Amino acid sequence: MKFIQIKNCYKVYKNGVTAIADLSLDINKGEFVFVIGASGSGKSTLIKMLYREEKPTKGIVEIGGINVGKIRNRTVYKLRRKLGIVFQDFKLLPKLTVYENVAFALECIGMKSSEIRPKVLKALEHVGLKEKVRSFPNELSGGEQQRVCIARAIVNDPKLLICDEPTGNLDPKTSQEIMNVLDDINKNLGTTIIMATHDKDIVNKMKKRVITLDSGVLFEDHEKGSFKISETI
Amino acid sequence: MKPFRIIYRSIRDSFKSVLRNFSLSMASIICTTITLILVALAIIVTVNVNYVTKTMEEELTIVAYANKETTSDEINEIETKIKNISGVKEVVYKSKEEWRVEMKNNSPTLKVTLDYLESNPLLDSFVITVEDVEDLAPTARLIREIEHIESASYGEGMVEEIIGVFNIIKTVTIAIVIALVVVTAFLISNTIKLTIFSRRSEIEIMRLVGSSNISIKLPFVFEGFLLGLVGSFIPIIITVYGYIIAYEKLGGTVSFGVIELVNPMPFVLYTSIVLVVIGSVVGMIGSARAVRKYLKI
Ligand SMILES: Nc1ncnc2c1ncn2[C@@H]1O[C@H](COP(=O)(O)OP(=O)(O)O)[C@@H](O)[C@H]1O
Numbered sequence: 088m089k090f091i092q093i094k095n096c097y098k099v100y101k102n103g104v105t106a107i108a109d110l111s112l113d114i115n116k117g118e119f120v121f122v123i124g125a126s127g128s129g130k131s132t133l134i135k136m137l138y139r140e141e142k143p144t145k146g147i148v149e150i151g152g153i154n155v156g157k158i159r160n161r162t163v164y165k166l167r168r169k170l171g172i173v174f175q176d177f178k179l180l181p182k183l184t185v186y187e188n189v190a191f192a193l194e195c196i197g198m199k200s201s202e203i204r205p206k207v208l209k210a211l212e213h214v215g216l217k218e219k220v221r222s223f224p225n226e227l228s229g230g231e232q233q234r235v236c237i238a239r240a241i242v243n244d245p246k247l248l249i250c251d252e253p254t255g256n257l258d259p260k261t262s263q264e265i266m267n268v269l270d271d272i273n274k275n276l277g278t279t280i281i282m283a284t285h286d287k288d289i290v291n292k293m294k295k296r297v298i299t300l301d302s303g304v305l306f307e308d309h310e311k312g313s314f315k316i317s318e319t320i
Numbered sequence: 321m322k323p324f325r326i327i328y329r330s331i332r333d334s335f336k337s338v339l340r341n342f343s344l345s346m347a348s349i350i351c352t353t354i355t356l357i358l359v360a361l362a363i364i365v366t367v368n369v370n371y372v373t374k375t376m377e378e379e380l381t382i383v384a385y386a387n388k389e390t391t392s393d394e395i396n397e398i399e400t401k402i403k404n405i406s407g408v409k410e411v412v413y414k415s416k417e418e419w420r421v422e423m424k425n426n427s428p429t430l431k432v433t434l435d436y437l438e439s440n441p442l443l444d445s446f447v448i449t450v451e452d453v454e455d456l457a458p459t460a461r462l463i464r465e466i467e468h469i470e471s472a473s474y475g476e477g478m479v480e481e482i483i484g485v486f487n488i489i490k491t492v493t494i495a496i497v498i499a500l501v502v503v504t505a506f507l508i509s510n511t512i513k514l515t516i517f518s519r520r521s522e523i524e525i526m527r528l529v530g531s532s533n534i535s536i537k538l539p540f541v542f543e544g545f546l547l548g549l550v551g552s553f554i555p556i557i558i559t560v561y562g563y564i565i566a567y568e569k570l571g572g573t574v575s576f577g578v579i580e581l582v583n584p585m586p587f588v589l590y591t592s593i594v595l596v597v598i599g600s601v602v603g604m605i606g607s608a609r610a611v612r613k614y615l616k617i
């Protein structure tokens with residue numbers, strides 16, 4: 088069954104830039120998909136349409152049978168509760184500890200403290216940060232901070248994890264550790280993962296499905312693809 | 321249980337936020353304090369001016385005199401006619417005989433003159449109070465048209481002038497109160513905007529992890545409430561103690577006893593309630609408006 092369906096989707100920003108043009112693709116449950124492309128090719132725009140930060144100008148973006156573009160601003164939060172989102176720039180709260188940062192996501196949706204605790208500890212264990220619960224973000228390395236973000240993204244057991252250049256700020260070795268964490272989540276929790284990146288080494292090494300965008304147009308879509316965009320630029 | 325949890329966490333977070341952003345919170349509390357003190361002053365002036373106006377207005381009356389040859393039946397008829405004029409509050413009749421006795425008692429010279437005269441040269445009279453000072457002139461005009469009425473007057477000219485001045489003072493002070501309330505709203509709204517601006521990354525994360533708009537808004541609304549509430553403490557203390565002390569020092573009057581002041585109780589209580597309500601409501605509205613900008617509603 089198709090988990091995500093994108094049909095003839097366009098995104099034209101108010102300033103007239105066409106960021107996505109006539110994009111159609113399907114993603115199945117449990118897949119791990121890379122979205123690659125040069126800077127400005129529309130990767131972030133595609134990601135933003137998935138979590139309804141942007142609405143498609145034309146066409147349909149469907150997740151689990153729900154037309155995401157039709158969701159009203161007031162009810163976007165219902166979609167967000169079913170997703171996990173990870174960014175390049177972490178977006179951690181500096182005044183909260185690792186534990187509090189992850190718990191924050193559950194507090195925000197009004198969960199009971201007694202339910203929050205085991206979920207947070209389980210998520211932190213998944214990313215291998217159980218010993219750092221009391222640390223503050225500025226006491227952690229970049230890779231550790233990103234693992235806190237991943238823990239926060241998966242703490243509510245989402246079916247879909249969306250990552251926009253999660254390794255963009257990290258060195259190759261740390262990037263690989265993050266990829267191992269994501270791969271583990273995909274394999275063991277069955278979470279569908281969509282990850283935008285322009286990290287050639289990672290894409291080549293992971294041997295996952297690769298969707299290549301070029302100026303907002305679908306350029307290639309390969310099972311077990313590799314980073315081909317480098318040749319076209 | 322979930323709504324309670326959200327409300328409880330909102331209140332807890334608003335306290336945390338006030339403490340975390342201490343200098344910003346202090347700034348908005350001080351702004352609120354200063355404007356609310358001005359509001360309190362304006363309220364005190366307005367209410368006292370109104371009070372003085374009221375007491376002075378109550379003392380304004382029409383005096384009407386009946387013709388010399390009016391019979392007592394006619395007097396009764398006139399009295400009913402005056403009473404039937406709409407807006408008339410009270411009619412007090414004073415016969416020429418009463419006038420004579422009163423005048424003789426008041427002045428020995430007049431006593432000699434009045435005793436010398438065979439007949440009473442004075443006139444029967446009515447003192448008329450009206451519901452509203454604005455009715456003085458038209459009522460006097462109507463009374464003059466009644467049969468057997470010699471004259472009716474209320475200190476024309478002077479009265480109109482006094483009423484005019486009072487109306488100007490009332491309008492000006494009410495305008496000042498409204499302007500100050502608007503200024504307070506603006507200041508609280510702006511300082512909350514700064515607080516929110518310093519916490520926009522937190523709001524962004526809340527939106528990303530799926531907070532509903534209401535649960536994002538609530539802590540800030542409580543925070544605005546809290547700032548307004550705390551900001552009204554000092555103005556209330558100043559109002560209560562300041563007014564009571566001033567009232568006692570002045571003996572309840574200003575301008576050598578000409579102008580009477582409003583009794584402090586329960587006036588200062590009402591004023592305090594007004595200050596708390598203005599501070600907290602305006603704080604809440606200000607922050608709700610400020611947070612909306614970040615919520616794509
Ligand atoms: N909010 C926006 N308003 C206008 N144009 C935008 C906005 N966001 C992105 N763009 C434009 O859309 C195109 C695609 O951007 P983006 O999706 O961020 O690409 P990528 O993530 O692949 O670098 C770029 O030309 C960019 O300038």
Ligand SMILES: [Mg+2]
Nearest residue numbers: 130131132251
């Ligand atoms: Mg991008």
